[in-house]
Structure formats: C-alpha cells, structure tokens
Amino acid sequence: MSNGQLAESLFALAESHPAGELRLSLLRAAYAVFDAPRELATTRRLPDTVPLDTLPTVEMLRSAASEDALQALVQRLRGPYPPGGAATRTGFLTAAQVAQFSASAHPLDPRHLRGACHFHTQASDGVATLEAMARGCVRRGASWAVVTDHTRGLACVNGLDAEGVALQRRAIAAWNRRRGDDLWLVQGLEAEILADGTLDVPRRARDGVLVVAAVHTGLAERRDYTARLLRALEEPGVWALAHPQGRLFGRRAGIRANWEVVFRAAAARGVLLEINGFPRRQDLAPPLLSLAAASGCRFLLASDAHHPRHLAFDTTAVALAAAAGIGEAAIVNFSPLEKALADRLVG
Ligand SMILES: [Zn+2]
Ligand SMILES: [Zn+2]
Structure with missing residues (x-):
C-alpha cells in the first residue's frame, strides 16, 4: 500500500x-x-x-x-x-515518492543543481530575511539564486512597491560584495498576470530584474485563459511563466488553456516554463511537462520557498521533470549563472 x-x-x-x-x-x-x-x-x-x-x-x-x-x-x-474531489489530487507525488526518487540513481540529479530560483522573503509573504534565505541557498550548494518577492499589484499579500524593489536591490548588491563568491544573488519579481494579460509591474521597473509572471486571481473559474497567457508572454522582461496551471493539491484542478498553443508561444519567445516544486502545487503536472518539452520549451525549477526549509522543494521539481523525461540541458538551474542568463540583462 x-x-x-x-x-x-x-x-x-x-x-x-x-x-x-x-x-x-x-x-x-x-x-x-x-x-x-x-x-x-x-x-x-x-x-x-x-x-x-x-x-x-x-x-x-x-x-x-x-x-x-x-x-x-x-x-x-x-x-x-x-x-x-479526487480530480484535484491526481498527478501529485507524495513526499515519500520524492524521497525515494532522491535516494535512487537517475539521469537528473538534484546534487547537480546550481541555481535556486523563485523564493520569497519577509519583503513580501516569506517568513525569513533575504540573508537567511541566501544562507539557505548556500547550504544547499547553489552558486546562484534568484529571489522573487511578490509585487504590490497582488492585493492579497504584502508585495513590494518601487521603493521596496530599490531597497532590496541595495541589499542584494551588499550581499554580492561580501559573499558573491559563495552565492551570486539576482533580483527577480513574481509579477501578477492581470485579467487582460498585462503585468502589475510597470515596464521601467522590470529593468535588470528577472520577472516570473503568474496568475493568482480567478483560478477557480472555468474560463479559457489562453489569450491571457499569450498576452503575458509578449510582455517585455518576462523570464518565466510561474506555476502555469495554478493547480493546488486537493483544492483546484488549475486553469483551462490551450496548452499546446501556450507552450509553442513560450518556446518561440524564449520564455521559460516553471516547474514549481512546492508540494501542494507541483505545477506543471508531468503530462503537460512532456507536452511542453515536445513543444521546444526550456524550464526553470522553482522551490517557491517561503521559509529556508522550503528551499529543498526544488527536489520535488527535479522529480517532476524526471517523471516527464526532461534532461538537465533543458533546465536552467543546472547551468552556471552566465549560461542560465545568457540572453538576459542582469543589473
Ligand atoms: Zn505564486
Ligand atoms: Zn511564489
């Protein structure tokens, strides 16, 4: 059993x-x-x-x-x-399955991860400081990390405004001066994809910032969100589409979209698709990951950590990628920073 x-x-x-x-x-x-x-x-x-x-x-x-x-x-x-509610619980890995995956030899090895991406600090809805999260990334063996706090446009959490973004940028620069050799921090933002597909972050605020864009509103609606997602992929500065389905274990099956069309557009625009390893999210699900890989997409593994302990959730993302047959070459977290961000301006 x-x-x-x-x-x-x-x-x-x-x-x-x-x-x-x-x-x-x-x-x-x-x-x-x-x-x-x-x-x-x-x-x-x-x-x-x-x-x-x-x-x-x-x-x-x-x-x-x-x-x-x-x-x-x-x-x-x-x-x-x-x-x-069973439909909202299919296609998820239990913690025991993830542990078993980690303990067995596999072409995708979590120990090869270099980049830790998509996590939160006290600046939005995380519980730890930037320093504490960065130290957690060092402990996990990462050589680079992208912190992605929420933005103010998302009314449900305490997001960053322009001043908060500037403050965090200074804190990141200070860390990089002191400990950049251990771990190079990069500023990102988790922006909201509004109902019309535009982002809640003004274009000028995206300069030098890696934007992961996500839908957090209207997730229970059964409307088709293809147009909303396609519009978001056209937005300047979008690095990745975060938890694209918006599914939540036991709660929501996720949004509806013509995923093949979305994936082809993401591949054409060079926007990464996120594999969110937060255990209640596990988004995208393996069958859609396989479709995305076949559509030529590249991927970003995310822990979506809100606590230093959660940084280990990128292992769940690795297990999902492995289940979909995706190799290290298609996942930016397995690359050194220069390669991962080769086509991005980093301030
Ligand atoms: Zn999110
Ligand atoms: Zn997040």
Whole structure:
C-alpha cells in the first residue's frame, strides 16, 4: 500500500462526512500521510502529525492486504456523501515518492543543481530575511539564486512597491560584495498576470530584474485563459511563466488553456516554463511537462520557498521533470549563472 493510495482513501473518507471535527481530522490525517517522507507500509510508527483520533482508522487502512481490501474498508467506513474531489489530487507525488526518487540513481540529479530560483522573503509573504534565505541557498550548494518577492499589484499579500524593489536591490548588491563568491544573488519579481494579460509591474521597473509572471486571481473559474497567457508572454522582461496551471493539491484542478498553443508561444519567445516544486502545487503536472518539452520549451525549477526549509522543494521539481523525461540541458538551474542568463540583462 503506497502513501498515495492511503492518503487518497483518507481524502475520500473525509469527503464522505459533513463539515465538522471528524472530517477535519481525516483531512489532517490524509495530508500527514501525503507529506510523510517514508512509505508507511515499511515503517512501524505512523507520523506524529496524524491526529490521535484517527490513528485506529489510519492503522486499519494501512493494514489492508490489497488495493481491493482497502477499497472495501473505505466503503465500509464511508459516510453518506459521495466523495468528489479526487480530480484535484491526481498527478501529485507524495513526499515519500520524492524521497525515494532522491535516494535512487537517475539521469537528473538534484546534487547537480546550481541555481535556486523563485523564493520569497519577509519583503513580501516569506517568513525569513533575504540573508537567511541566501544562507539557505548556500547550504544547499547553489552558486546562484534568484529571489522573487511578490509585487504590490497582488492585493492579497504584502508585495513590494518601487521603493521596496530599490531597497532590496541595495541589499542584494551588499550581499554580492561580501559573499558573491559563495552565492551570486539576482533580483527577480513574481509579477501578477492581470485579467487582460498585462503585468502589475510597470515596464521601467522590470529593468535588470528577472520577472516570473503568474496568475493568482480567478483560478477557480472555468474560463479559457489562453489569450491571457499569450498576452503575458509578449510582455517585455518576462523570464518565466510561474506555476502555469495554478493547480493546488486537493483544492483546484488549475486553469483551462490551450496548452499546446501556450507552450509553442513560450518556446518561440524564449520564455521559460516553471516547474514549481512546492508540494501542494507541483505545477506543471508531468503530462503537460512532456507536452511542453515536445513543444521546444526550456524550464526553470522553482522551490517557491517561503521559509529556508522550503528551499529543498526544488527536489520535488527535479522529480517532476524526471517523471516527464526532461534532461538537465533543458533546465536552467543546472547551468552556471552566465549560461542560465545568457540572453538576459542582469543589473
Ligand atoms: Zn505564486
Ligand atoms: Zn511564489
């Protein structure tokens, strides 16, 4: 029984109960299993993060001898509401699968990563200082890093305004003077792709900055976003399209678009496609990554870290890339800085 199967059973059970304590406990148990770094079938103890009141249930499911037996148990324990959210949980790697990937030999080796890209600091919605994040990148063996705090146009977070961008630029220059040999920091921004496809960052503010552009609004709508994304790809200064699908584990399946058209345009414009390794995002999903690779796209691996600990999530991005058969040559994070940014102006 894999953690993925066990977690899915718990999600289905949770959904079959009305909102309340039991449903919440089952959901927490499902996430605890999904995030467990080892396959529970091979471990003696369940993770401490499994809520106490669900321990007997989780143990019972875990001891099912086969997938059929597991399904039968889920049927027996179910409440009267039909589960419906499974579509938002397919195509995600569990933490145990990522750990297993890292432990086995593979043509894509996380230890070869040189660049750490797309992470946040206290300047927007991260919890750590620029220094702390940079030190985290050094610890992970990176030789260059692109910090990408949110911009002010995104109303839901405390984004950078022009003054904040200038302040951060000075802090980055100071770090590079002192520790540039350990890690060269580059300023980026995570800009919002507005409803009309333009960005929330004025053009003059994009000079010397690597812009990763993303949709954060209207993600639950079922409209087609092809035009919005194509317009964004035309915007000057866009380095990468960040978490292109906008999917969120257990919550949202992501936006709709004619991905083949979007990918061809990105390849033609030289805009990178992000592989976001934040465990709840895992965006793009492997089937779309394969399509993007076949369309001639190149890729950027992102941890989307909001805490130094999260910087390790680029390993999840590596595992997704490997699942899609993408090689190191197509991923900028495996290149030295000069090569990764060969076609970009870096201030
Ligand atoms: Zn984002
Ligand atoms: Zn982000």
